[in-house]
Amino acid sequence: MLISLCMIVKNEELVIERCLDSLKDAVDEIIVIDTGSTDRTKQLALSYTDHVYDFVWVNDFSRARNEAIRRANGRWILFLDADEYFAPGDATKLRSFLEQAKPSPTVIYAINVVNFVGKSKEESVLTSGEIPRLFPNGFGIQYERPIHEQLCSPHGELLSALAPVSIFHTGYLQEVVKEKDKLQRNAGLFKELKQRSGFSAYDYYTLGNEAAVAKNFAKAIYYYERSLKKQKNALNSSWYPHCVISLIHAYLQMERLTDAWALLEERLYLWNEYPEYMFFKAAIFHHLGFIDDAAASYKEAIATASAKSEKSHRFYLESAEYASTIPMRKLYSIYEWKKSWPDAIYYLTQLLVQDIHDYNALRSLLMILAREExxxxxxxxxxxxxxxxxxxxxxxxxxxxxxxxxxxxxRYFFEHLSDPFMLSSEDQLDYCFLIEDEEGYRSVFDRLNGVLPNERTAMLHLLASTSWGFELPWKLNPAGTDEDSPDKLTFLESMLSGRLAPEELAPEKRKLALAVLSLCYEYHRYERFDALIQRYAHDFVLSEVADFMFAQHQTGIALNYYSLLLDQGVALSAKNLEHLALYHLQQGFTAEGLAFLEAAIEKSPDSIYLYVQYLQASAKDEKYREIQQKLLRQMPAARKMPPFRKILA
Structure with missing residues (x-):
């Protein structure tokens, strides 16, 4: 018997089949330890294996995992969580790999775990890391520690190699964390651990991770700093560079740029042969407004990874994303900001060469190409x-x-679909409204029996109803709604129908008003858009619409709204002024651009990148020195940071 899959589960009926389907044909036995499920998890597991066992939960993940190890018969043991699953083809690749691998009492294998992090899988970003999950059976290798458990061997220190496969993990999605109350459960386990033995440096690191997942970055920084202070030997701890990277990220989230730079040069520099060092240097440059330096450093991160990959399969520290995907996305954003479209197209194309399913890159590429082609x-x-x-x-x-x-x-791509019926009802409604096919829209709506799948489709239907003048009773599927969806949709309907009086539109509703206006604009309902603008022509609405148009690269329209606000004597927002500055500088109107930048600085004095943009574009005159002094009053530590040397000299 080659592979025993071991799992500990509790109330995983929504995901366990996805996990087991992804590898059922590649493993020889499946052992499931259930720690108290009250849903259909056990019944579902029993349809894949007879080895499903109850285990009384004792607030100790290691004891539960070791119970599974005790029952395993395979030459190799693979551990997965129920909310994880194999990438297509990787389970078979793993079996082929293990057929050739020689078991050793001191060698275990890590697997690249790709995490979906965000509100939902559709709105998530990807992070990845290598976690030991695969080890030989029969050598006494077991887990220790009640939480964030680690593998240990009675034969000495374990060496970790990398298995040539990846798994996906959805357990960090906000909807999952909230539903399972993972953070509260883990807090209890950490409390018991502290009372029993106190916290090690590694414990502080994992506590920092818990706080970061909860987006409590102040607390995350506290724990990460305690971890690094307590751990004396940096180079002998596999988790140490990950802690450094996590702390730099937390510093950036809290705008502690000086601390991020110091940690980068003092600690992460020890691993400067990996792309993460140059990536985070680029991120700090980018955050501070040194755009050209940021672009050069993002490119160097990619080059560093490329050179490293020629010598070793391990060419990154934290994630392969920092070696290519994320720097390429950042480079695209820089060249979009500069309106350097050939460069923007190049990096979007490179992203798609890596992954043709990179939906955001494809959307951005189509937006650019459709302007001219x-x-x-x-x-x-x-x-x-x-x-x-x-x-x-x-x-x-x-x-x-x-x-x-x-x-x-x-319309072109629809006509080239081999099977138009592959489209979801949501897509069909969207397409019919976009091409003005009212009959087709009604037909799809009838098939749904008036039950709309999500908030976005409900917004579309409200716009369709007011545009075409029909009333079709509908309701929202509860599974596709957030807590604030009913209020949002009620506001949208009242604004579209004109029942909302202009004086009832308060400044705190500006984002909702923009959502209504942008919906009309995106579906090319320009007459409705203009009518709503005229009806709700509040300063705060025009300001938001101007910024929206600027972001859509509709610069002429944005400038008209900015001019209207200026003519009316309205005080522009910092973002309004920043956009006007960018436009004038890109057009070569330096004096006007600098004047707008100075006004933006007055509005937003803590935005360091505005000072940097000003000093990079300005001649070294009296006003230049005035802005220098303002920058130093706002950020005294800038004198000590190398990026500022040129503009503070």
């Missing part, structure tokens, strides 16, 4: 990445153009 030209360009005859590729292209509300491009 016809659908046939765009399709020809994308055929180098996407197979026009592949059904899944056809859908990806259609869905991205639909999401962008690019009518002609969307």
């Amino acid at each position: 016809q659908p046939t030209q765009i399709a020809a360009f994308l055929s180098k990445l996407y197979d026009p005859n592949n059904t899944k590729h056809q859908y990806i292209l259609f869905r991205a153009s639909l999401s962008n509300k690019q009518t002609e491009l969307c």
Whole structure:
């Protein structure tokens, strides 16, 4: 018997089948230790294996895991959590790898775990890390510590190698953390651990991680700092550089840029042959407004990883994302900000070369291409990445153009779908409204029996109802709603229908008003958009709309709104002024641009990047020295930071 899959579970009915389906054909036995499920978890597990055992929970993950080890018969033991699953094909790859691997009492294998972090899987970002999950059976290797358990061997220190596979993990999604109350459960385990033996440096590191997941970065910083202070030997602790990286990230979240730079140079520099060092240097440059330095450092991070990968399969410290994907995204954002479209297209294309399912990159690429190119030209360009005859590729292209509300491009990709019936009802409603097919829209709506799947579709339906003048009774599927969805939809309906009086629109509703206006704009309901602007022509609405248009690269329209606000004597926001400064500087109107930047600094004196932009664009005159002094009063430590040397000299 080659592989025993071991799991400990509790109330995992929503995810356990996904996990077991991803590897059931690659393992020889499945051992499930249930610690008290009250849902259908055990019944579902029993459909895959007879080895499902009850275990009384004793607030100790190691004891539960070791119970599974005790029952395992395979040559190799693989541990997974129920909210994890294998990437397609990787379970078979793992089996082939283990057929050749020689078990050793002091060698275990880590697996790259890709985490979905965010509100939901659809709105998440990806992080990854390598976690020991695979080890040989029969050598006495077991888990220790009640939480964030670690593998230990009676034969001496364990060495960790990297298995050539990845797994996906959805347990850090906010909806999962909230539902399972993981943070509260873990807090209890940490309390018991502290009373029993006190906290080690590693414990403080894991406590910092708990706080970071909860977005309590002040507390995360406290624990990470305690961890680094307590751990004397940096180079002999595999988790130490991860703690350094996590602390730098927390510093950046709290705007503690001086501390982030000091930690980068004092601690992370020890691993400067990895891309993370240059990546976080670039991130600090970017945060401070040194855009060209940031771009150069992001590129160096990619180059560092490339050079490292030629010598070792381990070419990153924390995540392969820091070696390519994230720096490429940052470079795209820089070149979009500069309106350097060929460079922006290059990095978006590189992202898609890495992963054709990078939906955000594809959307951004289509937005740029559609400004100048016809659908046939765009399709020809994308055929180098996407197979026009592949059904899944056809859908990806259609869905991205639909999401962008690019009518002609969307129509083109719809006409090239091999099977239009693959589209969800939500997509069909969206498409019918976009191309003005009222009959098709009504037909899809009837098939849904008036039950709309989510808040976004409900917003679309409200716009369709007021645009086409029909009343079709509907309700929202509870599974697709947030707590604030009913209030949001009520506001949207009252604004679209005109029942909301202009004086009832308060400044605190500006974001909701912008959501209504942007919905009209995205679906090309320009007459409705203009009518709403005229009805609700409050200063705070015009300010938000101007910034929205600037972000959409509708610079001319944005400037008209900014001019209207100025003509009316309205005090512009810091973001308004920043946009005006950027426009004038990019057009070569330096004096006007600097004047707007100075006004933005007055509005937002803690935005250090505004001072940097001013000093980089200005001649070294009296006003330059005045801005220098303002910068130093706001950030005295800038004198000690190398990035500021050029502009403070």
